[in-house]
Amino acid sequence: MVDLRVLAAEPVWPAAPALDREWLSRLDAKPEILDAVVDLLLGQGWLAAADRDWLVLCLDEAVVNAMLHGNEGDPTLPIRVCVWADAARWTVMIADQGCGFDPASIPDQENPDALLLEHGRGVRIMASWLDDLTYYRGGAVISMSRRRPTEPSPTASADSAP
Amino acid sequence: MPCDFLFIQAYDNVVLAKVTKERLLDPSSITALGEALTQILDRYPRISLVLDLADVGYMSSAVLGKLIATHKQVKALKGRMCLAGTRPVLLPLFKVTNLDKVFEMYPEAEFAMRQYRSKPL
Structure with missing residues (x-):
């Protein structure tokens, strides 16, 4: 379980991302977004095929949060999705147009009083699988990273290797 | 939105509710599931509820929230509830x-x- 970091600073966007695209905050666009990112990471061999379900789950949490909370469900506001990798890890960054959030508003699931709350588990789920989970711009930009597999994924082709 | 992926079989006050949707990620589906579970509790107040999740391969944190809400309602009504068939991936x-x-x-x-x-x- 990595520690959640919420920074006021702007993130550093990569110069040459593998994907950098905006989508409007329409939930019916979510499958397309998830497919675009998952297919890219699998295709490049940056993600182990066995980890696909976890990535889908983390992306779903991040995209829904960005659209419904960050952009307050306004379908005219975009979210920006950026994906890149270096030799060690891949990163997915998703930015919304909101003002971020108060980290203290996230319930501590180790606190018995919070155990039966009906919200606030998405961040913990993401933190349990990712190697780094950092929010920038006060929470309006989520950066999710995880180490690349040491062996190429079976779904990766030689041509698409980085 | 009606929940067309929750199938109910009742044996006295023991109720089997089977979720037949593989991806529980869509907010409207999650809302429909929560409403359908509440309707079950309205119909069977002191319920023994078995929620069959064997068909579910993906669920978001919002689904966990609905399960918690149902759990609290069941307890308040002096009933009981369990989850069944949860896939190892979940x-x-x-x-x-x-x-x-x-x-x-x-x-x-x-x-x-x-x-x-x-x-x-």
């Missing part, structure tokens, strides 16, 4: 959120039904 979600300590879980719905029917409330 078990980490319950563990990292400590909900494995909240929900009674059975590997198969049939076994859970037998347990509940053999020990009426």
Whole structure:
């Protein structure tokens, strides 16, 4: 379980991302977004095929949060999705147009009083699988990273290797 | 929005509710599931509820929230509730959120039904 970091600073966007695209905050666009990112990471061999379900789950949490909370469900506001990798890890960054959030508003699931709350588990789920989970711009930009597999994924082709 | 992926079979006050949707990620589906579960509790107040999740391969944290809401309603009505057939891929979600300590879980719905029917409330 990595520690959640919420920074006021702007993130550093990569110069040459593998994907950098905006989508409007329409939930019916979510499958397309998830497919675009998952297919890219699998295709490049940056993600182990066995980890696909976890990535889908983390992306779903991040995209829904960005659209419904960050952009307050306004379908005219975009979210920006950026994906890149270096030799060690891949990163997915998703930015919304909101003002971020108060980290203290996230319930501590180790606190018995919070155990039966009906919200606030998405961040913990993401933190349990990712190697780094950092929010920038006060929470309006989520950066999710995880180490690349040491062996190429079976779904990766030689041509698409980085 | 009606919930067309929750199928109910009742045996006295032991109710089997089977979710037949593989991806529980869509907010409108999650809302519909929550409403359908509430309707079940309206119909069977002191319920023994077996929620069969065997068909579910993906669920978001919002679904966990609906399950918690249902669990609290069941307890308030002096009933009981368990989850059955949860796929191994989903078990980490319950563990990292400590909900494995909240929900009674059975590997198969049939076994859970037998347990509940053999020990009426």
